[in-house]
Amino acid sequence: MPDLTAPSEDNSMLARLELLAMIRSGTLGPEGRLPPERELCARWGIGRRALRRALESLEVEGILWRRQGKGTFAGQAADRVGRIAAGIVGQIAPLEMMFARLQIEPALAAEAARRADPEDIKRLRDLAARVERSRDHDSTELWDWSLHRYIARMSGNRALLVSLAMMNEMRIDSVWREQREGARTSATLRVTHQQHGAIIDAIAAGDPIAAEAAMRLHLRTIMRNLELFLERDNGKETVE
Template identity: 50%
Template structure:
């Protein structure tokens, strides 16, 4: 019988960091504790923490901002702050309509331009979203996946437009509505749709990526509309 060798300190730290990230206990921004706090918590030197975080950052599972800390997922584009000016002048369905206009084209461009290592990150983010066990973690990883697709399209105007929508849809009341519309079946459908999008991008098939993204957003649009109707009835 083969016996697996014991994990070294760095691999143990990586495993514990992944468990922490998947736990959904990082707050709405997904901010991790400081390196010092993590070192104390795990009982290892900061060097092991830093090396493990370097690896997770390379995989697209965390990102860092100088002076701010380390965060799970993918960073929001700063241009998204423009959305604050129009949040009160729109609604969730209008935002979904706008996403249907923009994100299929972003997926198509991503299929043409994504690097192999970026495709690997997309797969990892899709897997994290599927493994998430609470609404906060689902939002974190779902947003990170769509955000990375937009970034990998490498079109500044479209990314700016997407970032505004991304910022608007972070409205807490809309997050709550999305959470209510999720069911075990819908989560399975989302995972299947995310997989179709990522695999089309991996294959470099722009048309297939465009169609897969549109199918996914139309599914979510219908679920959101149904939930809004149900809330009005209540």
């Protein structure tokens, strides 16, 4: 289980966004080779662990690949989604984002069930296992997003994928991280792992109705956990 005793000092989601921006900028040259890790850490002001986690998540998704002794390379074009949401991220409450996700992700899961192939299912199960093996908040958040994003990519719906990618900007926001980490416990994580499994099983079975229902239940559970955390947090402020 993750260490839930302290807030995470890492921000792998920020590292991930910077990497995606670099890939889509077209500045990597014909081979698509990334600069050395030390240079990237210094450029973006992030730690080596956060960068390596972000690199690993993009490699698992097939966006990057590594060659022993040669470096890391862009394996496919990153989604061409600019950081449009960066300027308004502080104006969107986490519960608002969860409500928006409820309108989008169940439909994406249903479409993923219609289009999935065995390689997709294998990758989904690998991502879910990485969420479960995570040992701190930062890693859990990173791999959780990788799983949800991969399901969205499977749908092939670029318009909805753009909307979801914009929401992802919120995951680097300090308010989102504080509330999400506060709502996350060992008990809620056990439920999350079970629900991830149910979503993937429905997609693997090619059952869009079950996949949509499983994703909706999962997101409603997360939203309810956030609501309960905010109620407890507001209660503490009232007492103080």
